[in-house]
Amino acid sequence: MEQQGNLEIDREGHRTPVTSYRDLLVWKAAIELAVACYSATKAFPASETYGMTSQIRRSSTSISANIAEGYGREQRGSFVQFLRVAQGSLKELETHLILSERLELMVRKDTAQLLSQSEELGKMLRSMIRSLQRKS
Secondary structure (H helix, E strand, O other): OEEEOOEEEOOOOOEEEOOOHHHOHHHHHHHHHHHHHHHHHOOOOHHHOOOHHHHHHHHHHHHHHHHHHHHHOOOHHHHHHHHHHHHHHHHHHHHHHHHHHHOOOOOHHHHHHHHHHHHHHHHHHHHHHHHHHHOO
């Protein structure tokens, strides 16, 4: 995905207008990942409410929040920096998901699905960062 003016080009080559962070495909993918993480952690034991459940939910929501905040700064350099912070939150989330599987809080199938979404989102973030850096 790359940006051209006020258009964003998705992986299929379709151009979509961007008038807000809510139009960014990367932000939409981050929201979907956060929703999936919330669903996955509903089955966690109550003893994990302030532990792994909280960690997964916090790191997953931080990704889309940083994308939005960076977009709102209206400066390319700031946006890139916030996208990098989002990447860090994504790696944090991946670590929590792997630990959750190892601790038998999640089954492999669910972890694999979330990690797959995470990997795709990571590619999108890297692509957007590269695209913005080329414009500098």
